[in-house]
Amino acid sequence: MVHPNDVPTSALLTKLAGELKTRGAVSPPPWAEFAKTGVHKQRAPVATDWWYLRSASVLRKIYLKGYIGVERLSAEYGGKRDRGSAPYHARTGSRAVLREIVQQLEKAGLLQPYKTFGRRVSASGQKLLDSVSRDLLRALAAERPALAKYL
Secondary structure, eight states, X not given: OOOGGGSOHHHHHXXXXXXXXXXXXXXXXXXXXXXXXXXXXXXXXXXXXXHHHHHHHHHHXXXXXXXXXXXXXXXHTOEEEOOTTSOOEEEOBOHHHHHHHHHHHHHTTSEEEETTTEEEEOHHHHHHHHHHHHHHHHHHHHHOGGGGGGO
């Protein structure tokens, strides 16, 4: 069985984002083109498909952590706030963006609530991540035969 840790993260996220986009599991809300991803950012993202990439990243992160809530996700996606000549301080990411993504993934059936601790990946979400990881590893093994032993 292939785990998402067995493949390069950047390749997995782009392939998973494309899969989420073609399935119609997530879609950016009308305000997404104007929203910053946190107070530590100066501008909104300029990439047109950033919503799908962030959704794929959230799905992967929840898969790896087991279960996690929006507050902890915002700390994961936070950064350092530039305060001029004062020292940098840690700031959290945008909870509105993360909450909307988590709700969309839950509505698509890829996430499910876990007691009062947040959300975890459902069986269909785990199947999606494992199949995308397996397909990506097969493509990488075709380029490099040394990776074939991991299939």
